[in-house]
Amino acid sequence: MKITALLVLKCMPEGADPIILANACDVSHFGFFQRSSVREFIVFVSRTVAKRTPPGQRQSVQHEEYKVHSYNRNGLCVIGFMDDHYPVRSAFSLLNQVIDEYQKNFRESWRTAQADSTEPWPYLDNALTKYQDPAEADKLLKIQRELDETKIILHQTIDSVLARGEKLDSLVEKSSDLSAASQMFYSQAKKTNQCCSIL
């Protein structure tokens, strides 16, 4: 359930290597000495995948224990490195969001980029941390989860209502017994009053 990196690349036409426009990596779970090599590895793999993603397509590639999801939209390609547990649909919805946000922020300025840009883009970093939980990214998943919780609560409610029904049944029995007993009591009292007044 982990996102390791999110990148936005510009796909060059005709086979040249794509250019990185924004990069957010979370390599904290690697040892200190491996971090730079992991970053380079991420960069390399993302370039490769972006080069091989045709425009207007989504793609998911399995690499060792990561899944790399890429979405290419009109030359702007956004790539996410996630682990196997991350649901694919949430991954793609997250990529959609990122690419929309990027286009909103940068309009078309990325088209003129020629070299890897190294400025950090805060939105991407925020997104990386915020969307570690797939439910955040995917509203459908969130709704489904909440609905399931509601269903569980309702089941419990129905159980307690049934228990309440049982208690009410026992109460009704007891109250009817009580009413019968009180009736007998009344008739007995009346009898003792009536018949022995001679003596």
Next chain:
Amino acid sequence: MKAKAVQSSFRDRTQEFLSVSERLRKSITSGTSQNGPSSSSSRAEEKRSVVAHQSEFNRRASKIGFGIHQTSQKLSKLAKLAKRTSVFDDPTMEIQELTAVIKQDITALNFAVVDLQLFCNSKNEGGVSSDTSSHSTTVVDDLKNRLMSATKEFKDVLTMRTENLKVHENRRQLFSSTASKDSPNPFIRQRPLAAKSAAGASNNLPQWANGSASSSQLFPRKQVDAESQPFLQQQQQHQQQMVPLQDSYMQSRAEALQNVESTIHELGTIFNQLATLVSQQGEIAIRIDENMDDTLSNVEGAQGALLKYLNSISSNRWLMMKIFFVLIFFLMVFLFFVA
């Protein structure tokens, strides 16, 4: 019957027994009528036909009983299969075959028992001793009861099986919609980077699809089937891999939406049931209230009556006068006797 002595308390019926056994033997082995010491030929004929009838009845009854026994054995096997059914290797085919076989058997046994009962009734119209008729009716009733219990067991097994299927469906739905709580499939790790289409296909199947047979594993769920079908073709046609991947994304979203909609629908029904239950219980509460009111009025009336009684007892002017009169009366009687 010969009473040997006055003190003997038994009756020697040996002769009777011998004659009856001879009669039976002769009626079974030969076809000639036999004059027993106490039976006429017509009666022997009757007894023979009755015996033949009875043996026919017994044969059929035993066949039916045997059939019921076999069916109940098959039913126990089916129950075991239905109980052990797991999510992965569901022996659906066997269970369905077994169910069909058992259903056929039960219907055939039903017919046979009905036939047997008709047969028994028709035989009872001939002048037969009441013991035989009651025995045959008892046998037929016993067979019917056993058949009914077997049918009930069958129904229970089927309900258990449907419940299991429902549980598996829920579990699968849970997993396929979130696909986040499963352990990673070890087979997926060995895919090389170049196998993009295969990776893309397997990513969208439920995580615990066996990686080795990802394309051939067909689950009974229709939605997964609908998804795996395009995947099968996709794996064969490398060219068209992109379009089905888009489709699969859209399909998965559509599936998630459908799940949400069905969940909301279920929630609606649950709420309705809740409302029904609560309204029914409201009625019960009203009844309790009425009962308590009745009790209250009864107790109040009884209390009033007791109060009156207390008053009448505590102020016993009348009583004093009565006692006084009784005393005077006894005094008078006493005086009259003495004086």
